[in-house]
Amino acid sequence: MSKYRAVIFDLDGTLLNTIDDLAAGVNHVLALHGYPVHSVPEVQSMVGNGVARLMALAVPEGTAAEEQSAMLAEFREYYFSHSEVYTKPYDGIEELLAGLQSRGIKTAVTSNKFDAAVKKLCDKYFGSLITVAIGESADTPKKPDPKMVEKALALLGVGADEALYVGDSEVDIVTAKNAGLASVSCTWGFKSREFLISERKKVLGNADPRMMIDEPSELFSAME
Structure with missing residues (x-):
């Protein structure tokens, strides 16, 4: 016992x-802002410390804090309604x-x-x-x-x-x-x-x- x-x-x-839906959400937001997207393995290496940290790692180096904040909000909104596609x-x-x-x-x-x-x-x-x-x-x-x-x-x-x-x-x-x-x-x-x-x-x-x-x-x- x-x-x-x-x-x-x-x-x-x-x-x-959940990795495919997380990657899709990250790349959706990056594409909206005209930034390069990441492969699924690349996104997988970024997860584990919350979505704020995930997006901070995903955006290009030097991205302004205000834009990062907006992208995080966009990710939360998109992911919440698309979190069950591949998961x-x-x-x-x-x-x-x-x-x-x-x-x-x-x-x-x-x-x-x-x-x-x-x-x-x-x-x-x-x-x-x-x-x-x-x-x-x-x-x-x-x-x-x-x-x-x-x-x-x-x-x-x-x-x-x-x-x-x-x-x-x-x-x-x-x-x-x-x-x-x-x-x-x-x-x-x-x-x-x-x-x-x-x-x-x-x-x-x-x-x-x-x-x-x-x-x-x-x-x-x-x-x-």
């Missing part, structure tokens, strides 16, 4: 493959969430995506399989600040020692550490297995193979 009563997930690159859950995710629910394990999502989009995507793709969904907002700073995870724990009614954090990036590893949670790194997302091993060693001092999973179903073993 697992000692964990809850699992907190990252969203992009962990539960949902889909990774294989095995819906079965994983259903399996957790059947075992009485609570679930939450904490994401550096803006809050309205996080709630919209979780509701569309997962419905009641996700209990709590939180994104970045004016009163909820982005990860690796632990406040988002702490808010999720409070809403779930569990302590940090009763929850496991699952994500696909270095930001997730640091976030879990900052919030006092054990973490699992998934390798099917936006970062490579080799990169995640290196980051776990750097942040945690080890890369326990039990806490590296290549398939969603492997999470059940990691929770034992």
